[in-house]
Amino acid sequence: xxxxxxxxxxxxxxxxxxxxxxxxxxxxxxxxxxxxxxxxxxxxxxxxxxxxxxxxxxxxxxxxxxxxxxxxxxxxxxxxxxxxxxxxxxxxxxxxxxxxxxxxxxxxxxxxxxxxxxxxxxxxxxxxxxxxxxxxxxxxxxxxxxxxxxxxxxxxxxxxxxxxxxxxxxxxxxxxxxxxxxxxxxxxxxxxxxxxxxxxxxxxxxxxxxxxxxxxxxxxxxxxxxxxxxxxxxxxxxxxxxxxxxxxxxxxxxxxxxxxxxxxxxxxxxxxxxxxxxxxxxxxxxxxxxxxxxxxxxxxxxxxx
Numbered sequence: 001x002x003x004x005x006x007x008x009x010x011x012x013x014x015x016x017x018x019x020x021x022x023x024x025x026x027x028x029x030x031x032x033x034x035x036x037x038x039x040x041x042x043x044x045x046x047x048x049x050x051x052x053x054x055x056x057x058x059x060x061x062x063x064x065x066x067x068x069x070x071x072x073x074x075x076x077x078x079x080x081x082x083x084x085x086x087x088x089x090x091x092x093x094x095x096x097x098x099x100x101x102x103x104x105x106x107x108x109x110x111x112x113x114x115x116x117x118x119x120x121x122x123x124x125x126x127x128x129x130x131x132x133x134x135x136x137x138x139x140x141x142x143x144x145x146x147x148x149x150x151x152x153x154x155x156x157x158x159x160x161x162x163x164x165x166x167x168x169x170x171x172x173x174x175x176x177x178x179x180x181x182x183x184x185x186x187x188x189x190x191x192x193x194x195x196x197x198x199x200x201x202x203x204x205x206x207x208x209x210x211x212x213x214x215x216x217x218x219x220x221x222x223x224x225x226x227x228x229x230x231x232x233x234x235x236x237x238x239x240x241x242x243x244x245x246x247x248x249x250x251x252x253x254x255x256x257x258x259x260x261x262x263x264x265x266x267x268x269x270x271x272x273x274x275x276x277x278x279x280x281x282x283x284x285x286x287x288x289x290x291x292x293x294x295x296x297x298x299x300x301x302x303x304x305x
Contacts (some may be wrong), residue, residue, distance in 0.1 A: 006064045006080065008030025008042040009073035011035050012050060016070055019059035024143025042069070064137075097126045098284045101138040101150030103204075104229055105169075105249035106130055106271065110151075111294055118284075124282055133203035133227055142274055148285040153204045155269030163272040164289055169248045170268040171209055173260045174232070176239040186263035187242065189216045195222040198235045198243035203227060205269060209244050233257060248300070271300055 015035065025032040027270050043049050062070060086096060096097055102111055107129070112264035114125055116215030130147060138150040143160050182185075192213065199222055200206040210220045217232035223241035226232055229249040236243040237256040243264070248267060252259055273292050275281055 003045045004042060005038075006076075008038045008045070009069075009077055010278045011038040012042060012066070012070055012073050013077060015051065015060060016066070017207070021060070029159050039192075058147040090145065096282065096284060097128065098282070098288060099130065099147045100288070101127045101130050101132065101147045101274075102143060103132060103138075103151060103153065104227070105205075106151045106231075106247055107230070108297060109248050110166075110271075110292070111301070113295045114288065114292050115200065118288055118296070121287070122284065133200070135204045139274065142276060145276070148276075148282060149288055150274045151292075152272040152274050153208070154272045156272055158274075161274045161276060163274050164293060165303075166271045166273055166292055166296025167302050168268040169213065169246045169271050169300060171244055171262060171266055172243045172247050173244055173262055174236045174250055174251060174257050175242040175260065175294055176237055177240060177256055177258050179259070183257065184260055187260040189213070189218050189264055189266075193218050193221065196221045198222070198224045198226075199230050200227050200232070200242050201225045205249075206244055208269050209266070213244070216262075216264050216266060217242070263285070268301070271296060 010028065011024065011030075015021055015026050018024045018027055019037075020036050021032050025035045028035065030038075039050065046065060046069065048065040049063050050069055051060040052063055053060050057112060100111075111129070118127070119125060119199060130138070130150075133154050138147065138152060138294075139156070139158055139161065141147045142150045151166075152163065153169075153224065154163065154165070173192075175181045175187065181270065198208060198219060199220070213220050224235050226235075229245065230251075232243045232245060232249075233251060235241070247259070248271070250259055273289055275285060275289060
């Protein structure tokens with residue numbers, strides 16, 4: 001069966017539907033001899049005749065083997081037609097699938113805007129989202145081809161991917177709205193050494209925070225840890241301890257907390273979009289990146305210059 005070629009199946013279907021080799025040849029754009037040769041090759045591969053050839057003006061008829069073969073041929077040819085259509089849509093940027101890596105704060109604050117605009121242009125595109133707390137698994141899946149694009153928290157140094165900066169996300173202190181914080185315009189970093197902080201259990205953002213605190217002379221000491229941004233803010237609201245969080249992860253409309261810059265500040269994280277090299281990139285991924293850059297300019301702080 002490995003010698004059966006697609007053109008043999010196309011010839012089988014054309015002869016079965018047209019009734020004669022002559023009409024099938026006209027439909028396929030071949031000579032009658034070429035169609036006869038393709039059917040003979042198919043019969044040789046199967047070991048049985050697929051048509052009863054009565055001769056004269058009468059139409060050929062499928063044999064039992066021919067009928068069985070045609071059922072499978074139609075499925076195969078239909079799937080090939082679907083494949084061609086999917087590839088046409090993929091290269092037109094109008095359809096297919098796009099797998100996007102992300103993390104919690106981007107999923108809540110940026111991704112809905114980006115996906116909404118992408119699907120507004122290409123409603124037939126199917127988008128799948130994969131969420132992680134750290135860069136490493138997202139980068140690995142992008143390199144492996146499991147993801148088409150991924151959001152990352154920078155800085156990132158990985159020569160096998162291209163990164164597009166979308167903007168900066170500063171780290172802020174989220175503290176209970178009480179008498180102490182009411183008059184503060186910034187939260188003194190040294191005070192965190194005494195109060196302790198609420199932070200993530202692990203993750204790329206928390207690594208940036210810990211490195212930043214050490215750079216201003218504060219050793220991180222945790223009162224509570226969770227990877228849920230809402231839970232971090234809720235704990236801060238109770239007065240247990242301040243939470244040090246990326247601004248993108250904070251609900252700034254919460255009346256029970258003050259959102260304050262840290263004094264002195266620690267370096268912000270960069271929000272990046274990672275993509276494979278141009279040869280491995282779909283048009284849908286390219287357009288997703290363009291829209292993500294637009295949303296980043298609207299929603300994120302932009303570095304000077």
